[in-house]
Amino acid sequence: MKAVVNGEGGVTVAEVDEPDGPGARLEIRSSSICGTDLNFIAMGATGFVYGHEFAGVVDGVPYAIEPTLHCGTCDQCIAGHTQRCTNGAANLGIFVNGGLCERLIVPEYTLVPLPASLPVEDACLVETGSVAMHGVRRAAIVPGERVVVVGGGSIGLLAVASVRHLGHPVDLEARHPAQAAAGERLGAGRPSGAYDVIIEATGSASGVIRCTELASPGARVILLGVFHDTVPLPGIVTLVKELTFTAAMAYGTSDGVRETELVAQMLGATPEIARTVITHRFALADAPEAFRVAGDRAAGAIKVVLQP
Numbered sequence: 001m002k003a004v005v006n007g008e009g010g011v012t013v014a015e016v017d018e019p020d021g022p023g024a025r026l027e028i029r030s031s032s033i034c035g036t037d038l039n040f041i042a043m044g045a046t047g048f049v050y051g052h053e054f055a056g057v058v059d060g061v062p063y064a065i066e067p068t069l070h071c072g073t074c075d076q077c078i079a080g081h082t083q084r085c086t087n088g089a090a091n092l093g094i095f096v097n098g099g100l101c102e103r104l105i106v107p108e109y110t111l112v113p114l115p116a117s118l119p120v121e122d123a124c125l126v127e128t129g130s131v132a133m134h135g136v137r138r139a140a141i142v143p144g145e146r147v148v149v150v151g152g153g154s155i156g157l158l159a160v161a162s163v164r165h166l167g168h169p170v171d172l173e174a175r176h177p178a179q180a181a182a183g184e185r186l187g188a189g190r191p192s193g194a195y196d197v198i199i200e201a202t203g204s205a206s207g208v209i210r211c212t213e214l215a216s217p218g219a220r221v222i223l224l225g226v227f228h229d230t231v232p233l234p235g236i237v238t239l240v241k242e243l244t245f246t247a248a249m250a251y252g253t254s255d256g257v258r259e260t261e262l263v264a265q266m267l268g269a270t271p272e273i274a275r276t277v278i279t280h281r282f283a284l285a286d287a288p289e290a291f292r293v294a295g296d297r298a299a300g301a302i303k304v305v306l307q308p
């Protein structure tokens with residue numbers, strides 16, 4: 001079968017062995033490129049198939065994949081926080097073979113059933129959407145609070161969609177005009193004034209500083225971006241406003257709701273989200289071009305999807 005591999009010559013599509021072993025045999029139909037994959041290329045990470053945002057069919061039945069590998073028996077897993085598994089949580093597509101290929105054998109527990117209204121070609125968005133929804137749920141927004149998202153990439157836009165889905169108004173501060181336009185299509189307003197909840201979706205130190213500027217006294221800042229380094233906080237502003245910072249990573253089950261299923265329902269109910277966030281589609285064979293486009297934010301790419 002064919003798989004996207006990163007090697008000395010960069011990203012290529014190669015012939016690799018068919019997967020085998022126990023689990024469900026997934027025929028992949030959509031698989032999107034994440035900033036994490038672009039980071040892997042920059043790091044020179046090789047030896048595994050990338051792709052943690054994917055969906056496909058098992059025996060003709062469509063599923064999205066919740067790619068967190070976890071033990072299911074530790075305290076965190078039992079509480080539903082599988083992303084915090086203390087027995088070595090891992091992820092399909094992150095130093096373990098993932099979904100940028102034609103077929104993959106996955107644990108049965110990773111399968112997320114899809115509503116009939118969500119095409120499998122769009123269902124790779126369930127993973128990214130769940131990252132965003134998890135952060136929004138951790139914000140515990142109360143009706144009447146002012147909410148803003150800082151950062152108009154796919155996570156920021158899906159955070160906008162998630163806040164709207166939960167019934168609250170939201171504004172978006174985006175760097176690129178195409179991102180701001182996408183935010184408007186999803187129901188975001190233009191930022192003005194101060195906010196009770198600020199969702200950081202840039203993963204940059206400057207983004208965190210911007211969040212503190214936009215905060216009302218007593219506001220909550222949700223750290224949804226991925227930070228590899230120590231992040232400096234503006235000390236006096238943070239102190240004077242008594243800000244609360246909450247980290248959010250991946251997704252799990254909370255209040256008895258599996259966040260991936262909640263997002264599959266959201267994407268099925270509002271097709272405009274996938275139409276807005278997925279800006280490019282390529283055949284698997286065109287992966288090198290797809291990665292080039294995904295790396296060029298200024299050119300208007302938001303989510304780039306490969307369709308094996």
Ligand SMILES: [Zn+2]
Binds near residue numbers: 034036052053128
């Ligand atoms: Zn991702």
Ligand SMILES: [Zn+2]
Binds near residue numbers: 075076078085
């Ligand atoms: Zn566990």
